[in-house]
Amino acid sequence: MDYRVLLIDDDPIIRKVVGLTLEKAGFVLQTASNGTEGINILERGDFSPDCVILDIRMPKISGIEVLSRIRKKFPLIPVIMLTALTDIEIAIDTMRRGAFDYILKPVRKVQLIETVKKAIRYREIQLENERLVKENLEYQRSLERKVEERTRELLMAYKKLKEANLETVKVLAETIEAKDPYTRGHCNRVRILSSEMASVIGLSKDRIESIEYGALLHDIGKIGIPENLLHKNGPLTPEEAEKFHQHTIIGDNIIKDVDFFKSCRKIIRGHHEWYNGKGYPDGLSGNQIDISARIVAIADSFDAMTSTRPYRTARSLDFALEELVKGKGSQFDPDLIDIFIDREIYRSIFPLRDTEDSTAIHS
Ligand SMILES: [Fe+2]
Known part of the structure; x- marks a missing residue:
């Protein structure tokens, strides 16, 4: 050369x-x-x-x-x-x-x-x-590009998976409701109320999402309860009540092996626990009950009261709110009740209720 x-x-x-x-x-x-x-x-x-x-x-x-x-x-x-x-x-x-x-x-x-x-x-x-430095830099850049591309693909796949999961949950929720036409739309309304409340108290996006799933699935265990019990027009005998209470445990058992829904277990098992420890199935009290279950408990009760059930027509909004206040500290978390009422969380389902179920509310 x-x-x-x-x-x-x-x-x-x-x-x-x-x-x-x-x-x-x-x-x-x-x-x-x-x-x-x-x-x-x-x-x-x-x-x-x-x-x-x-x-x-x-x-x-x-x-x-x-x-x-x-x-x-x-x-x-x-x-x-x-x-x-x-x-x-x-x-x-x-x-x-x-x-x-x-x-x-x-x-x-x-x-x-x-x-x-x-x-x-x-x-x-x-x-x-x-x-060599240039080559190394180019190699690094190409690696970074590949990582970015792969991350995008993974995020996309994760998004699709989540959408598919949400669809699955909705189908499951509809399955529960199919057993009991009176609860039509109930799970979805509980989801909306719970999500709103979780967002108002500042829970993370992931937490809110799992609360939404849990709210949709909270009564999944009713699949294992005889229909004559679910549709009974009148108060339940102690034996029947005992059997009905099992829906929380049945639901927990259904979901416990599905990894994606594990975060919903506390809601499914705990949404009938009472703040004072007199609920079921575990008799937990106060903060022993996961906040997600305390939220769903309020949303569930509120929507149940303002919906028509086999044994009664829908109660008025005022009646339902009064009942919630009466349950402050006994059945319900008092702070969450205050938030539910002061921030008018219940308003988030009323536009839906008016079009979806005209018999549901006459306040
Ligand atoms: Fe329930």
């Missing part, structure tokens, strides 16, 4: 002697008689040298100034300074300013060629390093 050397020196004899030595050694040479000419050659780009030999003492622009310009604009081209013995301190200083090396005049051929070869090798290593 032909390596190119640019020699910048104002002395024509040096240009000739050094030039001949380099050409004899196989280098392609270009000369310049002053700094400006040398810089022009570099800037034109038609002769890209692998190394520059630069005289320190020159008229107009000094070698030191030319060195600084080359370092700034062409940092990968090594510069060898040519200097007289009297200027050796300046030569050493140029190395601090980025010169690759210096050669003393009179120039010794062997030293000249060795120094130029070293400089060119140094440049090759620099270029190779730069290439």
Whole structure:
């Protein structure tokens, strides 16, 4: 390979002697008689040298100034300074300013060629390093792009999975309601009320989502309760009540092995627990009952009261709210009741109720 050397020196004899030595050694040479000419050659780009030999003492622009310009604009081209013995301190200083090396005049051929070869090798290593850094950077970028793409795909797949799950839950909720036409739309209204309440008290998006699923599925265990019991027109006997209470445990058992719905278990099992510990199935009280179950308990009771049931017609809004207040601290979490009433959470289902079930409310 032909390596190119640019020699910048104002002395024509040096240009000739050094030039001949380099050409004899196989280098392609270009000369310049002053700094400006040398810089022009570099800037034109038609002769890209692998190394520059630069005289320190020159008229107009000094070698030191030319060195600084080359370092700034062409940092990968090594510069060898040519200097007289009297200027050796300046030569050493140029190395601090980025010169690759210096050669003393009179120039010794062997030293000249060795120094130029070293400089060119140094440049090759620099270029190779730069290439590797660039390659590495490109590789990193392509990895980042792949990660981004994969993340997008995963998010999309997750979104689809969630949509499919929601559909499954809705179908399950409809299955419960199909057993009991009086509860038509009940699960969805409980979902809306619970979601609204969870959002008002500042629960996270994920938590709200799992509360929505749990609200839709809260009575899934009714699948295991005989229909004559579900449709009974009148109060339940203690034995029947005992059997009916099982729907919380049956529901929990149905859902407990489905990983996606595990977060709903506390709602399904706990939505009939009472704040004072007198509910079922576990007799939990206060904060022992998960907040999601305490929320759904209120939404469930409110919607049950304001819906027509086999044994009675829908109660008025005022009646239902009064009942909730009566249950503060006994059946229901008192703080959540305050929020339900003060923030008029119940309003979130009324527009639906008016169109969906005209018999449901007459307040
Ligand atoms: Fe229930």
